[in-house]
Structures are given as C-alpha cells and as structure tokens.
Amino acid sequence: MNQAQTNARVGIFFVLGIALLWITFQALHTGSFNVKDGYEVTAPFKSVRELKVGNEVRMAGVTIGAVTAVRINNGRAEAVLSIKKEVPIHKDCVATIATSGLIGSNYISLDLGTPASGTVAPGDSLRTHEVPDFNKIMSDLGELGADIKVAVGKIGAAFSDNPDGSPGLITNVNNLVNENRANLNASIANLNEITEKIRAGDGTLAKLINDPAAYDQLLAAVTEIKNAATEAKGFIGETQTIIADVKSGRGAIGTLIYDEATAQNLKVAVKNISDITNKMNSDESSFGQLITNDNLVRDAKATLRKVDRAMDGFADSGPITAVGVVANGLF
Known part of the structure; x- marks a missing residue:
C-alpha cells in the first residue's frame, strides 16, 4: 500500500469521525435553544450543591431552559436561569434543585404554579424550596448507623455480665x-x-x-344500673335547676329567701300569730278565761242544762205556753 492510499484512508476516517460527532451532538441536544433567545430569571438557594452552568431547567419534566450562571449574591447562592420566551412562569411557581436518578446530574425543577397569580418578568427572582442533599442524607444515615451501633452495644452490655464480675x-x-x-x-x-x-x-x-342465661342476667343488671344512673343524673339536673331558681329568687322558696319584702311580711305574720297566742294564753282575754276559769265553765254547763230542760218543756207544751216554759227554764 503506497503513501497516497494511506493518506486517503486517514482522511476518510477523519471525516467519518467528524460526522459521527456532529450526529451525536444533534441527538443529545435535540430541542435545545440558544440562551440568547430566552429571558433570564434568578433562583436563590442556601446551597446550589453540584449545580453547574449548562444544567437543564425543567417544568413538569419538560426542558424549558438552562442554567447560565451560578454565583453568590447578597450572602446567598444564586442560579441564573435562561427560559424560553414562549414559556411563561407563574409568580407562585417554586424552584427546587433535583437530581436525575441516583447519581445523575442536577437540574432546576419548576412546578406549574397557577395562572391567577400572574407571570414573572425578566430579571425577577423565583420562589425556591430547599430539598435535602443526597450527600447530607448519606451523612445523616452514617451518623444514625453510628448511633444504632452505640445503642446496640449498650443493650448488649446490659444483657451480658459486667466486667467487674457482677451478673x-x-x-x-x-x-x-x-x-x-x-x-x-x-x-x-x-x-x-x-x-x-x-x-x-x-x-x-x-x-x-x-351460661348464656347468666350473661343475659348480668347484661340486664348492667342495663338497669345504667338506667338508674341516667335517672339519677336527671334528678341531679332537676335539683340543680331548682337550686339555681332559688338562688335567682324565682319560685316560692326563692322569693321567701331572697325577697326582702316577703321576708318582712313573713316576720310580721309570725309576730301577729305570736301576739294572738299570747292573748289567748292571757287570763284577761275571753278565750283565755274560757280555758282557765273554772267558774265560767261551770256557768256555761248550767246554762246548757237549762236550755236542755227548756227544750224538753217546749216539746211537751203547746205553742201558747212555749214562751213561758222557756222563760221559766232559763230564768
């Protein structure tokens, strides 16, 4: 094989390599856009973790832009996002840093938001939400494993005999x-x-x-106890109502206890009764003399006997002599 053929083959392989690289680039960047054709917004985070320039920006899983810069602004990490002009971002949209798979690259994930909140303008800052970092999760799991190991060791030490020989x-x-x-x-x-x-x-x-019968009897007894408790509860409620009425001055007892005028009238009535009984017990009153004076009692009995004899004579005499018989009997 001469030198010309070798050079020709090398040239062909070079052209084929360039073509394959171009095809691969087109396949990997299908649907990509020029960042100059979009509008920029910012997304502040406490930490952008492994986010890099060129990482995708996705909304509901659809690529709508790319990360154009990662920087520190006002003491916080900030990602600058270039978004397609035809894709609006609502003001209540929340941005998070997500990961493609377990060990994939990071990207910015946006939720849809609500149209009623309006849309962000170029240069505005998006709302963000911090999600746990995978490395932080693995670190926490490692610390948890260490704590579990210590706890298991303490449990084992509690169950086993102590080094000093105590059981x-x-x-x-x-x-x-x-x-x-x-x-x-x-x-x-x-x-x-x-x-x-x-x-x-x-x-x-x-x-x-x-015995089912014993169970039924016990159940009946429990039911009766419950009914009695219900009735007692009702009685207590009525008693409380009566007491409340008495305290508020309602009813005869409440009026008698809390009404000053009624209490004064009651005192006057009791005093009058006391005066009457005192007079009845006194020898100077007619009723007292009737009770305590024996002569008056004897005179009353004699008068009643005379009236009785006069009535007997009146029954035996005619109408003309009746008046005379009564007069003689009485006087």
Missing part, C-alpha cells in the same frame, strides 16, 4: 427463674386447675362465661 440482666433473670422454679410450677398448675374448672362450668366465673 447481667440475662444472668439475673436465669437465676430468678431457677430460684423460683417450684413456685412457678405451682402457679402454672393452679392456673391449669382454674382453667379446667372454668371449662367444666364450675364457679361463678365459669357460669358467667358458659
């Missing part, structure tokens, strides 16, 4: 079981005996479990 938890439990084995066996035997009696229907508890 651990497992040894103490084992010793406790061995020392009380007879008591445990007796308790288990008693439990078996109790369960056998319950199964056989012996005893109150067994009847309650096995």
